[in-house]
Amino acid sequence: MLVIKDLAVKFPSRFGDVTAIEDVDMTIAPGEIHGLVGESGAGKSTVGAAVIGLLPTPGYVAGGELTLGDTDLRALSREEAHRLRGDRISMIFQDPQTSLNPLMTVEDQLVETIQAHSDVGYEAAHKRAVDLLEEIGIENASARIKSYPHQFSGGMRQRVVIALALCTDPEVIIADEPTTALDVAVQSQVLELIRRLADTRGIAFMLITHDIGVIAQVADRVTVMRHGKVMESGETRQVLGAPEHPYTRALMAAVPPLDRRIERFAIPEPEAGGAGAGEAAERWLLEGVGGAATGLRVLDLSVQFAGTRTSLFKKPEPFTALHDISFEVRPGSIMGVVGESGSGKSTLAKVLTGLVSPASGQMHLGDAPLPGAKQRGRGHPSRQLIQMVFQDPYSSLNSRHRIGAILAEPLWLYGLVQEAGARRELAAQMLDLVGLPADAIDKYPHQFSGGQRQRIAVARALLARPRFLICDEPTSALDVSIQAEILNLLKDLQANFGLTILFITHNLTVVRQMADDMIVLRRGRIEEAGSTEAVFEAPQAEYTQKLLSLTPVMPREWQIAG
Structure with a gap:
């Protein structure tokens, strides 16, 4: 069981220490999926980073308790904490593209991770890697393991990241927004896989997300955070079915329904605009x-689009x-x-x-x-009349x-x-x-x-x-x-x-x-x-x-x- 008690994390600055999270309490039992939900800046990812020991410099744990079973995570040396990461706690990051080395095959990355955490030879590590890919639902795993990350779809890359997290049979997996950029079909597959791993392997999951619909679907318990503090925590059915804190109710009201149309979206605290300018x-x-x-x-x-050339003597087939x-x-x-x-x-x-x-x-x-694009120069009227708002504003x-x-x-x-x-x-x-x-x-x-x-x-x-x-x-x-x-x-x-x-x-x-x-x-x-x-x-x-x-x-x- 992972126990977090009175956790506080601070980041030093020239104006003094900034408190990112404080008084955070949470327990996650084996085989439990514990959802951690809240707005951007609530401190969700900071909790996960503190548990696994990956707080960005110069952040530090300022107080509280972090224990995994009988192990005091705060008392570990740097070397002990490094060994524990992967052995007992693993992490699934939001973007699988940045979690995988584009210059290494999936096989190389899985085998390297397995051998780094266990005393096995290449053949045994390779067999375990193939078994993991089969377990997470990648078809023809013995052949696909030779592929590079870019040769997988987004959903399959996320499955590979999950396989990497499973390489060392961890007790806890921290999944930080694992389905944010995925479409509903792939998201459903990934969530089903997480649920199955929790049930069959007894892995405890900390599922960090801003999607309350995801929490309602798979989480056993949920903790709602805001401004670095816990607003409400308990069983999912209790917290979402009968929320007690006003912020939890406001957050749930902002979730658009699927079964009917509404005129406007509810906002917990609308940002104040200017004075009429x-x-x-x-x-x-x-x-x-x-x-x-x-x-x-x-x-x-x-x-x-032009297809991929598979032979020097054969013209590639275009992709429609x-x-x-x-x-x-x-x-x-x-x-x-x-x-x-x-x-x-x-x-x-x-x-x-x-x-x-x-x-x-x-x-x-x-x-x-x-x-078309070639005939549409900078001076074409459509360049002004058609504008675009992209997915990532940054x-x-x-x-x-x-x-x-x-x-x-x-x-x-x-x-x-x-x-x-x-x-x-x-x-x-x-x-x-x-x-x-x-x-x-x-x-x-x-x-x-x-x-x-x-x-x-x-x-x-x-x-x-x-x-x-x-x-x-x-x-x-x-x-x-x-x-x-x-x-x-x-x-x-x-x-x-x-x-x-x-x-x-x-x-x-x-x-x-x-x-x-x-x-x-x-x-x-x-x-x-x-x-x-x-x-x-x-x-x-x-x-x-x-x-x-x-x-x-x-x-x-x-x-x-x-």
């Missing part, structure tokens, strides 16, 4: 609308990412695009924005044809520029505002419109939370005065409360400015709340299309029914109205 930015945006909303028509669109798809986005509406990883969702976004050329087909923005914002410079860029790029002072003033007004304080204009992207950075990304897209906005997984990495803020913001902007939005996501609960119409993609083909309510109420395609059945949701009796 956003009204000036709103007027500026409305002045640029210049007519009715703009729709999109796509007819028989296909996209192909989209197969003759046709759909229409009504002016001023929100179209949802859903599907598993590899279904062609992001490829569609790249074609529409002119980053990839189609092999065939036609695209029209309003009445104007959209050419990667899409220039880390070396202040927010003012980032927001002013589309204003001078498209010649919308000539004078530098006026560009800065409009940027400040736009920050107010998206709910950020005026002093944000002189800060850098790293000084903001994930939700705040996504608001900045939305503000930058709006400053181009677009008519068509593409949102590619804009909330997949955000916790439920920040997700609610961003989605409410997008709803308001769409309603106020007549924006037409293509909303790409693997989160079906979000699609039901956001989209007027939707298409379901699978392997580059449209499986189902129609109004969102019609698809959710009576899905026709077997694939759509499968996606809905795999989506983790809270039982209806646990749901709290916002």
